[in-house]
Amino acid sequence: IMLEENDTAGLAEFCRALYPPIAADVMDDMSVDDVFKVLSQGTPHDRAEILVYFPLPVQEEIAKCFSVELLAEIIEEMPPDDRADLLERFDKTLVENLLPLMTPAHRSDIRQLLSYPEGTAGSIMTTEYSSLPANLTVDEALKRLRKQAVDKETIYYIYITDEAQHLIGNVSLRRLLLAPEGTKLGDIIERDVISVRVNDDQEVVAREMNRYGFLAIPVVDSQNRLVGIVTHDDAADVLQEEATEDAHLAAAVAPLDDSYLDTPVMILLWKRGIWLVILLGASFLTAAVLNVFEGPTSKHSDAASLSSKGWMLLFIPLVLASGGNTGSQSATLVIRAMALDEKRGVQSSIAGLIAWKELRIGALLGLTLGSTTLVAARLLVGWQRAFVVSLTVFLVVICGTVVGGLLPVGLRKLGVDPALMSNPLIAALSDMLGVVIYYNVATLVLGG
Amino acid sequence: IMLEENDTAGLAEFCRALYPPIAADVMDDMSVDDVFKVLSQGTPHDRAEILVYFPLPVQEEIAKCFSVELLAEIIEEMPPDDRADLLERFDKTLVENLLPLMTPAHRSDIRQLLSYPEGTAGSIMTTEYSSLPANLTVDEALKRLRKQAVDKETIYYIYITDEAQHLIGNVSLRRLLLAPEGTKLGDIIERDVISVRVNDDQEVVAREMNRYGFLAIPVVDSQNRLVGIVTHDDAADVLQEEATEDAHLAAAVAPLDDSYLDTPVMILLWKRGIWLVILLGASFLTAAVLNVFEGPTSKHSDAASLSSKGWMLLFIPLVLASGGNTGSQSATLVIRAMALDEKRGVQSSIAGLIAWKELRIGALLGLTLGSTTLVAARLLVGWQRAFVVSLTVFLVVICGTVVGGLLPVGLRKLGVDPALMSNPLIAALSDMLGVVIYYNVATLVLGG
Numbered sequence: 075i076m077l078e079e080n081d082t083a084g085l086a087e088f089c090r091a092l093y094p095p096i097a098a099d100v101m102d103d104m105s106v107d108d109v110f111k112v113l114s115q116g117t118p119h120d121r122a123e124i125l126v127y128f129p130l131p132v133q134e135e136i137a138k139c140f141s142v143e144l145l146a147e148i149i150e151e152m153p154p155d156d157r158a159d160l161l162e163r164f165d166k167t168l169v170e171n172l173l174p175l176m177t178p179a180h181r182s183d184i185r186q187l188l189s190y191p192e193g194t195a196g197s198i199m200t201t202e203y204s205s206l207p208a209n210l211t212v213d214e215a216l217k218r219l220r221k222q223a224v225d226k227e228t229i230y231y232i233y234i235t236d237e238a239q240h241l242i243g244n245v246s247l248r249r250l251l252l253a254p255e256g257t258k259l260g261d262i263i264e265r266d267v268i269s270v271r272v273n274d275d276q277e278v279v280a281r282e283m284n285r286y287g288f289l290a291i292p293v294v295d296s297q298n299r300l301v302g303i304v305t306h307d308d309a310a311d312v313l314q315e316e317a318t319e320d321a322h323l324a325a326a327v328a329p330l331d332d333s334y335l336d337t338p339v340m341i342l343l344w345k346r347g348i349w350l351v352i353l354l355g356a357s358f359l360t361a362a363v364l365n366v367f368e369g370p371t372s373k374h375s376d377a378a379s380l381s382s383k384g385w386m387l388l389f390i391p392l393v394l395a396s397g398g399n400t401g402s403q404s405a406t407l408v409i410r411a412m413a414l415d416e417k418r419g420v421q422s423s424i425a426g427l428i429a430w431k432e433l434r435i436g437a438l439l440g441l442t443l444g445s446t447t448l449v450a451a452r453l454l455v456g457w458q459r460a461f462v463v464s465l466t467v468f469l470v471v472i473c474g475t476v477v478g479g480l481l482p483v484g485l486r487k488l489g490v491d492p493a494l495m496s497n498p499l500i501a502a503l504s505d506m507l508g509v510v511i512y513y514n515v516a517t518l519v520l521g522g
Numbered sequence: 523i524m525l526e527e528n529d530t531a532g533l534a535e536f537c538r539a540l541y542p543p544i545a546a547d548v549m550d551d552m553s554v555d556d557v558f559k560v561l562s563q564g565t566p567h568d569r570a571e572i573l574v575y576f577p578l579p580v581q582e583e584i585a586k587c588f589s590v591e592l593l594a595e596i597i598e599e600m601p602p603d604d605r606a607d608l609l610e611r612f613d614k615t616l617v618e619n620l621l622p623l624m625t626p627a628h629r630s631d632i633r634q635l636l637s638y639p640e641g642t643a644g645s646i647m648t649t650e651y652s653s654l655p656a657n658l659t660v661d662e663a664l665k666r667l668r669k670q671a672v673d674k675e676t677i678y679y680i681y682i683t684d685e686a687q688h689l690i691g692n693v694s695l696r697r698l699l700l701a702p703e704g705t706k707l708g709d710i711i712e713r714d715v716i717s718v719r720v721n722d723d724q725e726v727v728a729r730e731m732n733r734y735g736f737l738a739i740p741v742v743d744s745q746n747r748l749v750g751i752v753t754h755d756d757a758a759d760v761l762q763e764e765a766t767e768d769a770h771l772a773a774a775v776a777p778l779d780d781s782y783l784d785t786p787v788m789i790l791l792w793k794r795g796i797w798l799v800i801l802l803g804a805s806f807l808t809a810a811v812l813n814v815f816e817g818p819t820s821k822h823s824d825a826a827s828l829s830s831k832g833w834m835l836l837f838i839p840l841v842l843a844s845g846g847n848t849g850s851q852s853a854t855l856v857i858r859a860m861a862l863d864e865k866r867g868v869q870s871s872i873a874g875l876i877a878w879k880e881l882r883i884g885a886l887l888g889l890t891l892g893s894t895t896l897v898a899a900r901l902l903v904g905w906q907r908a909f910v911v912s913l914t915v916f917l918v919v920i921c922g923t924v925v926g927g928l929l930p931v932g933l934r935k936l937g938v939d940p941a942l943m944s945n946p947l948i949a950a951l952s953d954m955l956g957v958v959i960y961y962n963v964a965t966l967v968l969g970g
Binding site for chain 2: 247251289305355356366390391398406414496497498503520
């Protein structure tokens with residue numbers, strides 16, 4: 075509303091006063107252009123604060139609306155870990171244009187964080203930790219902390235390092251507050267600090283933190299020098315991502331970089347299609363095995379059997395597997411997307427989006443698998459029969475995406491937990507449909 | 523080692539000095555009796571601190587080794603949320619015996635927490651939050667906090683309530699430290715507090731916290747009175763549990779209360795079997811549909827076909843689905859169990875445990891599904907043929923658990939991510955095995 079009235083003061087106030095994640099939530103439905111217009115009215119600090127609460131692909135789009143100079147200002151205001159995540163998505167030339175516009179300290183910090191490979195502790199850590207020397211007294215430490223506090227990610231865990239940045243201990247702010255004023259830091263710190271290496275797998279780091287209930291865990295290099303901390307919120311994100319990735323892998327979908335809704339159709343097609351084609355290959359092997367068992371029998375008992383309709387049985391496992399596998403993929407993607415975004419999932423606009431996306435992907439997957447089948451089935455049977463199988467696979471795959479993708483959305487609308495719609499159940503439904511389609515296509519193409 | 527030498531002083535020191543989660547890790551491999559012996563040497567406080575880091579079923583077993591009096595002491599020392607989780611597992615009479623041994627404050631606190639239904643914010647919250655009235659100055663507030671700090675779950679978020687416990691705001695310890703000494707709390711608190719209701723779904727609460735990166739979120743009753751807080755570590759646990767539950771549901775395994783390794787075989791059998799039988803029912807419908815399509819044709823073209831080997835095709839979808847579904851269940855349970863316990867998963871002792879467990883479950887599931895099949899298949903074909911199908915299902919189900927349960931363990935040992943062994947891939951492998959088994963059993967039983 076303020077946007078329509080072009081109320082710049084109101085928009086600036088919106089950016090400043092609202093709690094940043096809520097501001098981002100409010101703008102969730104807006105177009106990138108509108109978000110850009112709103113953020114333009116905020117200070118670079120407000121822009122950065124709000125921007126980090128959008129999903130990364132959206133952050134990228136919004137960021138690209140700003141001029142390089144303004145973008146550099148925003149990026150300087152972002153927390154170092156979020157900054158590195160965003161910069162990793164930009165192409166090299168843009169990053170090279172941005173870096174000279176920043177302060178030397180930020181520049182070297184960014185270069186450092188960008189150098190850690192994805193999936194390691196280094197790639198999710200932040201460099202804004204609180205550290206103090208061991209020889210301070212408790213009240214000196216508190217004074218120093220008050221100065222540091224403004225731009226540290228957490229001041230609740232304080233790390234104690236020597237002159238060469240080696241990690242020698244840590245102390246919680248709670249313990250610091252409980253200690254008598256004159257106490258030396260060295261006397262109250264915990265020296266057996268649990269730390270992780272900068273190259274450790276991010277999933278292992280996140281599980282470790284979860285296990286101990288830490289707010290943050292220190293990250294050290296090979297010489298035990300403190301280089302950053304991983305905070306609890308980033309660890310929780312990692313566990314979520316890994317759970318999603320495992321769910322997708324379990325349904326034979328190659329891991330997605332972004333959320334289901336943020337991933338373009340063609341990329342989904344590739345990530346699903348590659349596995350479906352491999353599985354189709356396995357089904358052909360099964361068909362070949364069946365051919366060995368059925369072939370000789372029918373030859374001497376009655377050749378008519380395999381030549382009239384008996385040949386169809388060779389491809390039953392293939393037809394059913396195609397439908398079941400596509401259905402499982404759709405169901406897994408849709409159910410996980412809805413679970414991760416409880417709020418959006420119930421909105422009807424999103425249900426429509428999911429349905430439309432699945433239909434397009436289903437049609438494309440059907441074409442891909444159908445044409446592969448045509449060529450491969452030709453090796454075992456004649457063209458006409460291969461065409462029957464191929465057309466069936468095309469239709470069954472589309473049915474699979476519809477059953478797998480839309481049933482969970484429908485159940486959700488009825489208030490039933492869509493997770494009840496398990497993959498085997500979807501496969502069972504698509505099996506039944508598959509048989510009906512197979513025989514009807516055969517009758518239609520080959521005649522009664 | 524200390525245990526063998528009966529070094530009581532050493533064991534007491536072990537309980538006291540070691541960081542509790544690490545002490546629990548060290549005792550991970552010990553028998554319940556040995557853990558009991560070690561903990562017996564600690565103070566009630568040490569016992570409680572270490573106990574909460576064991577999985578709940580193990581906590582329960584250890585707890586039952588102690589006398590009611592000692593157990594009451596330990597339970598009083600536990601954090602309120604962990605206490606409630608453990609008490610919920612005890613039978614009613616034990617709880618009624620324990621309660622009179624505790625202080626009245628703990629007693630009413632426990633009764634309160636036990637009254638919230640499982641799965642709600644109330645069931646995961648703790649009552650040990652820091653709260654202060656709004657009329658204090660910053661330095662008075664810090665003094666009060668120092669007194670409260672010892673037994674509060676967190677002092678980093680402080681909640682401001684009026685005399686009737688209504689939540690009116692919150693302030694972070696960071697903000698408190700940054701404020702000038704004389705400031706009134708009322709002037710620096712955030713009044714738009716994001717809170718959740720005591721009856722809210724725990725998953726929604728956990729996602730909310732994750733989204734905002736909170737350390738804790740206040741829980742209020744219907745009159746907006748503060749009744750507890752949910753802390754970040756418990757929220758992370760909830761998200762993990764929900765992800766596991768969804769993964770299990772996706773593979774048609776009814777949700778488990780405990781981890782895979784802690785769940786007895788008979789319970790797993792039930793949680794898997796119930797779904798497999800439902801799915802078997804669906805496969806029979808497919809067989810019936812196939813019978814309709816194939817039946818009439820073979821009657822007029824050549825009756826010999828369906829009576830010799832053509833009848834076998836009716837049950838191909840059923841045989842393949844049984845193997846595939848059981849395999850998917852096994853793979854999902856095993857892969858998720860390994861992902862949640864990275865450390866244990868690589869130990870060969872656990873691999874052996876998993877293998878042995880899956881084999882037993884596979885045999886039992888095979889018996890269940892095989893006998894169900896025998897009865898149901900009799901409706902479509904004769905006894906001898908029904909027996910072929912039934913025996914095949916029995917064998918295929920066992921193969922499914924072996925392929926699904928052991929391949930991921932094997933891949934893990936080879937250093938390959940077991941998650942790559944997707945359910946459709948396992949189904950494809952078990953399809954091939956299924957066809958081979960089916961035809962061999964038929965030849966064996968019915969003769970060439």
